[in-house]
Amino acid sequence: MAEQVDAHFARLDAAVKNGQAKRGLKAADEILKLAPGDADALRCKVVLLIELGNFEEAMKLVTQPPLAASMAFEKAYCLYRRGKLKEALAALAAVPADQEVPRLQLEAQIQYRLGGNKEAIALYSQLYRSHSLESQEVQTNVVAAYVSGGRAGEVPAVMQAMKISAKDSFEIAFNVACGLVDAGQLRAAEEQLQLAVRVGEEALYDEDLAEADVAAELAPVTAQLAYVAERLGRQEEAAASYEAVLGLALEDATTASVATNNLYAALLSRASSSTSRKVAGEAVKKLDAFMERSGGVLRLKSALEPRLGPMQREALLASYATAALLANKVDVAKEAVRSIEKQLPEAAVTAMLQASLHWKEGKPREADAALAALAASGGSDAAEASLMRAQLAAARGDSVQALAHLSAAGDASWQAQPAVLATKLALLEGQGQGQADEVASTLASALQQWQSTPESAQRSGAVSWILKQLAALRLRQGELAQAAAHYSQLVGLDPEALEDPDVLSRCAQLAAVCDGSDAAVLRQRLQQQAPPAKLSAADLDALEHASIAVTSVQRKAADSAAAHGPAGAAPPQLAAGGDERKKRKRKRQPRYPKGFDPANPGPPPDPERWLPKWQRSDAKKLRKKLKSKDAAKGSQGAGKADDALDRSNVVDEPEAKPKAPARPPGGKGKKGKGRR
Known part of the structure; x- marks a missing residue:
């Protein structure tokens, strides 16, 4: 027996030496049949079961x-792989001192x-300083x-302290890229991710992996590349990359869940009001594949949950609840919100989801x-909560409260x-x-805020926009001199602003009204510029509307001055012809039915299509036609009458002889017999 x-x-x-875990497990079982309770065989069996993933x-x-x-360490590791992280952390306390290095790694x-x-980080630093552990x-x-x-x-x-580089492995390059994304x-993150793809493909193809297996191994890198592309504004490229990752039929539920969440988040952000409900319904179905109901509580699947961080779990559950709300599945959304409250009680998204539900x-x-x-x-989420309160107040028509909440969100630069x-x-x-004075003060403070920042393209665009708004406000109030000053400041900061037909026309009109020297300066600037391109019909309309707007504002200012007394000389008229104004026909853009092509309209619709059929012009002709179809003409209907109805053509049949009456039953009777 000992020999066996x-x-x-x-x-x-x-x-074990050949890496054949299943054969080793069979050999261990054979030993335990011959020698039950053998400690060495049991320890080998535990290790082999862990290698095969049979943790239970x-x-x-x-x-x-x-x-x-x-085997306290093996117990803690099994608990860790089964997702019982806190129990695994407690089990590590029983690990002996001679296993300190693996204990620190697992902890x-x-x-x-x-x-x-x-x-x-502190535990990894201890591993490096005390134990000089340098595994990849x-x-x-x-x-x-x-x-x-x-x-x-x-x-x-x-x-640098660990003497490693992003080129050493695609995992390191991937983690570096994640740091750059944060x-x-x-x-820079996109460059690191592309490096991770190149390094990973070289390493994995050297291991003789098939192309599909290489793509599956690099799926996390591809999904992160799609996320970076989406952040950079390349929406279609990002959606195609997410779909490519999900088309690999991944065994890695972590990458699949993240790619699914990001894909439908991108699709919902671009969906119109008519398609958002359908897209949200699809998102609920796809995300539901990563959920399970345990003890009446919705949660992520047990195999997926321990592999995700708290922020990722919160994002998945919040996306599930948001998609359910957009799909009008209120009960599902409530279930998801309750799940977030129980599992992540400190999550700020809970309050926002509850507000959406209410x-x-x-x-x-x-x-x-x-x-x-x-x-x-x-906190960091207070600004988002204030923005949401402002949106809710605006939706119910309370502009005062909406403005107060909006003013409480963010700092001065954000405002x-x-x-x-x-x-x-x-x-x-x-x-x-x-509220004109408050509008003016708001714009003035914003202008002062931007002017104190360093030069940048964002600063130039913001200052130009604010000056345009200030000029338009002064123009509406009839303060032409101040409006001209704002336009002059705008052109001084950005000479290319004169390429805008609206700005050009108003600058010219205001220069002619307010100060002749401004007109000379404007003329000099226009001469220095390149000759303008041919104006389109839209530009001509913009010039005409701008001229009318300035003229109307100037006329209102003159009327106001005449009504309140001679506060000064009346400004001159901008156009000859007195006060006679011709009513201008409004040009409306025609609205076509859905799916109608103006270039290929087809046959025109019937103008009588709204009338009942019996009232249409062709109904009388049809009635006449139907009436005359089978009409009998000629004397007594000759030519149209049915010959089968003419009794003169019927042959007389001989009269049938009358039948003798039937004899009564009872046989032959004799005369004279009767009642005696």
Whole structure:
């Protein structure tokens, strides 16, 4: 029997050395049949089960008395792979001191999965300083921990200290690129990701992998490249890359979930109001494949959840809830929001989703109350909450409250952005004509904010836009001199502004009205410019409208001056002909039906298509035609009558003889017989 056990151990040793885990497992089972409870065979079986991914059966063995004390590390590793991270962290306390290096590695990885990036970085630093561990896997994890911990700026120094480069492996290049994405350096991140693809393809093709397998291995890099392309504005390229990743039938649920989430987020951002509900419904179906219901709670699948960080889990659940709201699946959205509240109680997105749900149910006050605490918190999400409150207030017609919430969001530089200014101006105009001074002060403060920033293309565009708005405001108020000053300042900052027909016409009109010297300066500037191209019909319309606008403003100012007394000399008329104004016909753009091609209209529609059929002009002709079709003509209907109805052509049949009456039953009777 001992010889048989030794033979099986020899087979087990050969299988382990050759990497044949299944053969080794069979040999271990044969040994345990001959020698039940053999500690060495049990330890080998546990390791082989872990290599084969059978963590549940391995857990059963390591919890049995012969192995419980000596295989604490294997127990912690099985718990980690089954997604029980906190239990695995507690089990590491029983790992003996002689296994300190693997314990530190596993503890750092568990902390990284739990979001404890500071703890993970400290553990990796201990591995390097105390144990001089320089494996490529650990180096990759160190870079990933720094990136996830918000310390991407320290990655170059850390890589220099570890004497590694992005060209050493595509995993390191990928993690470096992720750090650059977090730092907002998208162009540099794209270059690093392309480097990761080249390095990965070289390494994987050297291992004799097929093309499909190489594409599957590099799927995370491809998905990240698609995300960077989307951030850079290349939407179609990003969508095509996401679809290519999802078309690989990946076994990696992490990459598949991220690619699915990003794809439908991009599609929903570009969907029109008529197609958004359909796209959202598809998104719910696709994202539902990564969800499961456990204990009445919606959560990510058990195999996927431990492989995602807290931010990724929050994003997936929030996307699922948002898509359900857009698809009008309120019950599904409520289930997702409850799940986020239980699993991620500190997530700021919960309040925003609750506000959206209340608004969907027609409860505007509850929606605003759900956001009030988050907006007052002063955290990083307070600005988004204030923006959402402003949007809800504007939707219910409360422009005063919407303006107050909008003014509370962001700092002074953010408030000076043209998009924010345009929204504030629209809200102020919605409050009536008495807000002109506040509009002017808002624009003036924004102009001062931009003028204090360094020169840039963004600064030039913002200042030009603000000056145009200020000039238009002064023009509406009849303050022509100030409007001319703003236009003069605009042209001084950006001489190319005169290429805009609207600006050119108003500058010329105002220069003629306000000051003749301005007209001379304008003429000199126009002579220095290249000859303008031929104006289109749209440019000519813009010139005509601008001239009419300036003329009307000047006339209103003159009427106002005449009504309030001689405050000064009346400005001269801009056009000859007195006060006689011809009514100009408005040019309306024709609206065509959906799918109609003006270049190929086809036959014209029937003008009588709205009338009942019996009232149409062709109905009488049709009635006459039907009436005369079978009409009988001639005397007594000759030629049209049915001959079968003419009784004169019927041959007389001989009269039938009358039948004798039937005899009564009972046989022959004799006369004279009767009742006696």
